[in-house]
Amino acid sequence: MNKKKKSIPELRFPEFKNEGEWEKKNLGNVFSIFQGFAFSSEDSVSSGTRWLKIADVGIQQMKEDNPTYLPSGYKEDYQRFLVKKGDFVMALTRPILNMELKIAQVDDTFHNALLNQRVGKIVTSNNANFIYYIIQTSKIVESINKNIAGNEPPNLSFQQIEDIEIFIPRKKSEQQKIAACLSSLDEIIEAQSLKLMALKDHKNGLMQNLFPQEGEKAPKYRFPEFIKEGNWIKENVGDVYDFKVTNSFARECLNYENGSVKNIHYGDIHTKFNTLFDITKEDVPYINPDVPIEKIRKECYCIAGDIVFADASEDMNDVGKSIEIVNLNKEKLVSGLHTLLARQKEKKLAIGFGGYLFKSDWVRKQIQREAQGAKVLGISVTRISNVQISYPKNQKEQQDISSCLSSLDEIITTQTKKIEQLKRHKKGLMQGLFPKMIN
Numbered sequence: 001m002n003k004k005k006k007s008i009p010e011l012r013f014p015e016f017k018n019e020g021e022w023e024k025k026n027l028g029n030v031f032s033i034f035q036g037f038a039f040s041s042e043d044s045v046s047s048g049t050r051w052l053k054i055a056d057v058g059i060q061q062m063k064e065d066n067p068t069y070l071p072s073g074y075k076e077d078y079q080r081f082l083v084k085k086g087d088f089v090m091a092l093t094r095p096i097l098n099m100e101l102k103i104a105q106v107d108d109t110f111h112n113a114l115l116n117q118r119v120g121k122i123v124t125s126n127n128a129n130f131i132y133y134i135i136q137t138s139k140i141v142e143s144i145n146k147n148i149a150g151n152e153p154p155n156l157s158f159q160q161i162e163d164i165e166i167f168i169p170r171k172k173s174e175q176q177k178i179a180a181c182l183s184s185l186d187e188i189i190e191a192q193s194l195k196l197m198a199l200k201d202h203k204n205g206l207m208q209n210l211f212p213q214e215g216e217k218a219p220k221y222r223f224p225e226f227i228k229e230g231n232w233i234k235e236n237v238g239d240v241y242d243f244k245v246t247n248s249f250a251r252e253c254l255n256y257e258n259g260s261v262k263n264i265h266y267g268d269i270h271t272k273f274n275t276l277f278d279i280t281k282e283d284v285p286y287i288n289p290d291v292p293i294e295k296i297r298k299e300c301y302c303i304a305g306d307i308v309f310a311d312a313s314e315d316m317n318d319v320g321k322s323i324e325i326v327n328l329n330k331e332k333l334v335s336g337l338h339t340l341l342a343r344q345k346e347k348k349l350a351i352g353f354g355g356y357l358f359k360s361d362w363v364r365k366q367i368q369r370e371a372q373g374a375k376v377l378g379i380s381v382t383r384i385s386n387v388q389i390s391y392p393k394n395q396k397e398q399q400d401i402s403s404c405l406s407s408l409d410e411i412i413t414t415q416t417k418k419i420e421q422l423k424r425h426k427k428g429l430m431q432g433l434f435p436k437m438i439n
Contacts, residue, residue, distance in 0.1 A: 007167050011432035016174045022435055023170050027140075028162030031124035031131050035092065036115030037081045039070060048072040050113035052083060052106075057091045057119060059100045060136075060186070062107050070114055078114055085111040088122040088132045095156045096145050101136050118155070127172055129179030134166060137434050167435045178433050182426065189422050196415045203408050210401050211360035212390045226397040233348075233393055238385030240349070241307065241342035244300045246335040249287060259286025261293055262331060264302070266310040266338035270318050274413075275355045276406055277308075278327040287334070302333040302341065305351045307358060309340040312378045319377040320367035320384065324355030340381055350395040352402035363389055 007021040039051065048069040056063050075082065083089060083106050090103040103122075106113070115121060124131050134140065147160040169175050209221040217231040247263070254263055262284040264273075273282055287293060302308070306325045313319040325333070335341040349357070357363060370383040392398055 007435050009433050009435050011429070013174070013177050016169070016171070016177070019169070019171060019174065022167035024165055024167055026162060027135070027164045027166060028158070030126055030166065030168060031122050031135075033090070033092070033120035033158040034115075034123050036117050036119045036121075037078055038117040039074075039114065043070055043074070045069050045071050049075045050110055051116060052089065052110050052113040052119060053116045054091045054093055054118050056110065057089055057102050057104050059097060059102055060104055062104050062110055064109055074114060075112065081115045082112055083110060083115050083121055086128075088128055089115070090120050090122065091118070092120050092156045093118045094153050095148070096141060096154070099138070099141055099145065101141050101144065103132065103136065105132065120158070126168065127175035127179055129183055130168070130175035133179060133182050133430065134168065134434060137430055139436075140164065140166065181433070182430065185422070185426050185429065189419060189426065192415065192419050192422060196412065196419060199408070199412050199415060203405065203412065206405065206408070207356070207359065208361055210404070211357065212362065214362045214365070217390075223397065223400050226392065226394060226400075229392060229394055229397065232390040234388055234390045236385060237342070237387045237389055240344060240346075240389065241385075242345055243381045243385075244335070244341040244343055245297065246300070246337075246339050246341050247296065248337050249291065250337060253288050253291045254285035255288055256283065256285050259289055260332060261287045261296075261301075262333045263287050263336045264308055264323075264333065264339060265336050266312060269308065269310040269321055269323055269339070270313065273323050275323060275359060275409065276326045276352055276402075277323045277355075279325075279331055279333060280327060280329050284333070293334075296334060300334060300341070302328065302335060303343070304328060305344055305347075305349070305354070306335075307342040307354050308335050309342065309358075309379065309384065310338060311340050311380070312338045312376055314376055316368055316371065316377060319371040320364075320379040322355070322358045324352065324358075326351055326355070340379070340384065342384075349391055350398040350402065352406060353391065353395075353398035356402060356405050357389055357391065363387060 007024065009022070036052070044051070046069065048071045051068040051070045053068060055066070085106055085108055087106040088103060089106060090101065095102050122128060122131060135144075143164045144156065144161050147164075148154045148156050169178070206221070210219050212219050212232060217234075219232070222229075249263055249265075251265065251267075254265065262279070263286070265285065268284070302325050304325055304327065307322050308325065309320050309322045310318070311320070313321070344354075358367075366387040367379060367384065370387060371377040371379050372383070
């Protein structure tokens with residue numbers, strides 16, 4: 001492919017196929033960054049004019065957690081720092097996360113908000129939506145990252161990136177067409193993401209009502225056939241479960257290619273394993289063949305119904321996070337580094353019920369209260385054994401609760417995959433819609 005062809009994208013709308021090459025320009029000729037004002041934290045008030053800070057700028061979205069405000073009168077005094085709905089802003093401190101640019105479009109929530117220092121507004125005479133997308137292409141992000149590398153925290157100034165070369169269409173109508181195509185896809189992704197959030201909220205509501213809260217003897221919601229079953233049984237974890245010995249194999253002792261025994265690492269409980277662990281649906285590492293496993297006792301291999309806890313976390317929300325083994329497919333599995341392996345003394349809980357029981361509000365709050373530590377929080381067998389759990393005596397009721405929640409989890413998983421597929425499609429589309437030769 002010669003240089004001329006590289007300045008033309010692989011995908012082009014029919015009406016622009018005869019328009020020739022895209023024009024090479026520096027970023028400094030395409031847009032500029034208007035930085036906000038250095039408002040003091042002492043200016044913060046409980047209500048007034050919305051204050052747009054770095055923490056409010058995510059990757060292609062505005063965050064609405066922990067809103068901050070400046071006095072209403074500041075809107076008149078600092079008019080030049082107001083942003084409007086539709087403006088594009090980017091974080092200038094730690095501007096890149098996982099090789100994605102922290103840039104977003106101002107929405108209704110931040111309309112007429114005051115822009116803080118280290119947040120920049122995109123100013124351009126080109127199509128702003130087009131600029132928003134082109135500076136998110138991988139080559140541009142790589143170039144930006146290269147220019148700010150080595151700083152801690154990494155801070156971006158426009159002078160660092162204004163000489164980066166890009167190609168843009170000569171006609172603004174082509175810019176507009178590309179931007180409209182990608183923004184339409186973003187709208188679909190956003191709609192699907194909102195649906196996913198609604199599903200997760202629905203599940204959280206069900207969890208709060210299908211399990212008793214603190215002080216309650218039965219849940220608020222109950223399937224009709226079990227309404228007259230009476231109060232749930234209340235016991236300590238230590239009355240229901242024994243704890244087995246786990247290993248301390250680090251990541252270096254594990255691989256995803258071959259071995260005879262698979263191993264649950266606590267980090268995977270935090271990041272990827274489903275509440276109900278089916279080994280045929282999870283990506284689980286093997287213990288390296290050269291690592292001796294002869295000392296692992298037979299009783300320490302996982303069986304269906306076991307609960308595996310991650311006993312350490314830097315995040316209170318994750319400490320004691322757990323999964324339940326529901327299907328091993330005749331494979332050998334052990335519980336590894338920083339985990340606790342709990343097995344029922346008697347078959348009091350139906351397979352699948354325990355996984356959700358240990359995710360219920362009251363049980364999670366107790367586990368968090370039992371956690372100890374400063375920077376890294378931990379939970380021990382002794383302390384988790386003191387946690388109280390409640391369960392219905394009738395295992396059919398347990399099974400129905402588990403089936404209800406696992407069915408919802410399957411819908412959530414399907415929805416998550418749909419969003420991931422749309423994002424992959426968008427990434428591929430962007431690779432085709434923009435020329436590859438970006439220096």
